[in-house]
Amino acid sequence: MAGESLQTKDVSLLDVLDAVLEKGVVLKGDLTISVAGVDLVYLDLRVLLSSVETLVQAQEQESQEVVREEYIDFT
Numbered sequence: 001m002a003g004e005s006l007q008t009k010d011v012s013l014l015d016v017l018d019a020v021l022e023k024g025v026v027l028k029g030d031l032t033i034s035v036a037g038v039d040l041v042y043l044d045l046r047v048l049l050s051s052v053e054t055l056v057q058a059q060e061q062e063s064q065e066v067v068r069e070e071y072i073d074f075t
Contacts, residue, residue, distance in 0.1 A: 020049060020050075021049070021050060021051040021054065022051065022054060023050075023054070024048065024049065024050030024051075024054050024055075024058075025048075025049050025050070026046065026047070026048055026049075027045075027046070027047040027049070028045065028046050028047075029045045030042070030043070030044055030045070031043040031045065
């Protein structure tokens with residue numbers, strides 16, 4: 001997919017979903033409900049969309065980095 005323009009390649013919804021789940025995506029948004037200029041409800045929304053395998057791999061990498069940092073601090 002890299003290096004090819006989107007005009008010469010048909011991209012299906014499945015291709016997009018596969019890329020999103022492989023890499024992961026974070027969506028963030030704010031929603032404020034107000035009446036007559038008075039804010040009544042404020043929502044800070046955050047969504048993480050990823051496959052379980054991607055999250056497990058990220059957790060393992062983070063754990064390895066923490067162990068390395070602790071080892072370096074210990075020596």
